[in-house]
Amino acid sequence: MKKYSKAIKYIIIIIVLTMGIIIVNSLKNNDNRVVIYSAAEDEVNEAMIRELKNKFPKYDIVLEFMSSGNIATKLAAEKTNTSIDIVYDLEYGSIGLVSDYLENLEYDESKYNSEFITNNEKYVPVALSSNAIVINKKELEKKGLEIPKSYSDLLKPEYKNLIAMPNPTVSGTGYIFLKSLVNAMGEDEAYKYFDKLTNNVLEYTSSGLVPVSLLERGEIAIAMGPTSVAARSITNGYDFDITWYKEGAPYTYYVMSVVKDRLAKPPVKEVYEYIEKELNEKVNKECAIESVYKNSDYKIPNYPDNIQFSDMSNYTSSEKERLLNKWKY
Structure with a gap:
């Protein structure tokens, strides 16, 4: 048996x-x-x-x-x-x-x-994909806060847990913000800046699309994310401001x-x-995506005109790998 x-x-x-x-x-x-x-x-x-x-x-x-x-x-x-x-x-x-x-x-x-x-x-x-600082004005008004006018303003303690940014290690959108500030501030100063900004960031998100979603849900007041996504949110009825600071709008x-x-x-x-x-x-x-084509015959509703783009020079894979190896968050 x-x-x-x-x-x-x-x-x-x-x-x-x-x-x-x-x-x-x-x-x-x-x-x-x-x-x-x-x-x-x-x-x-x-x-x-x-x-x-x-x-x-x-x-x-x-x-x-x-x-x-x-x-x-x-x-x-x-x-x-x-x-x-x-x-x-x-x-x-x-x-x-x-x-x-x-x-x-x-x-x-x-x-x-x-x-x-x-x-x-x-x-x-x-x-x-150009990117922007997207502001939920109503959330700031509820808290009696002013709209931040610069990257330095984002470091103020009153914005603690009111900011979301995509994580550069997993999101191209997040890396674009990092790279633009490295070019604008210098590498050492840029990483010092993010050391300070982290105190106010509720979440470094796993996707470039999430910060604007958090903004729509009222979980934050300031999103770092794609301009076209923010423009569609405004078209859908959200009272958002799309802005960029003197360093320009990061893009890729x-x-x-x-x-x-x-x-x-x-x-x-x-x-x-x-x-x-x-x-x-x-x-x-x-879907109102920013176009790579010549002679595009459409315009994204609520998309800002005359965007001032940031310096995105030295945008190589080896540079990206090197910079991301220094990212701690």
Whole structure:
């Protein structure tokens, strides 16, 4: 009886292992599956997946949200042995960290503004992102506080726990703020500034979109976040001020890339080409995203005119990695 019992156990183990191998192989060999990791906001991701499923009903298209910094970290760790096929809305400064694992891409450069085109063939620009200090005036009025007029004002003790900023280690938006102040103040002074600012920060958030969400919920009064997101909040009825200080508005652009060797898979190639040639510009317009295209024929409601941009020089992957290694919060 014991012999039969052992034999049954071995048979069950073999069946389980066999089934596991079959499942893993079926996932690997799912020729119709396309996996996209996107750092874009919910509205953009929802529009993207809706349009992709309509366009390619026979493909199993999966779109996962992850912050830009975490996408880069995941891809750097997994290299080409990853489930990701297409990366969307990756912050430009992260490209150098993962470029060895990305395809060389061909596309029509003539439709893009020239400042977004370089000799790097690993990406296609998809969106511009300027950032701002966004103020919930009603929350400050409730507390009898004045609107801060400078980065120095943000250090005043009355703003304790009223500020949120994206964490630079996981958010491209957060890094943009850090880099702009490094350029404006000098590296040592910038890190001293953040040492002091941290006393007033309620949260260094895991995504660039969260500070404005906290502002909408009244949990903070001052958000450091994307200008276009703040403009949409105003359009939706929130009484916010969008401003930037004498150092200027931090900015960067976001890109799309394809993991190396994935263009050999026809569904990935078709989905990438559709996003690059048609869908990205359509979603930019639908979701009021700052455009990377020449001759854009739309304007974001409540988006400020004549933005004074900050100095974002020396915006390289190696510089980003070096500066983030010094970030303590």
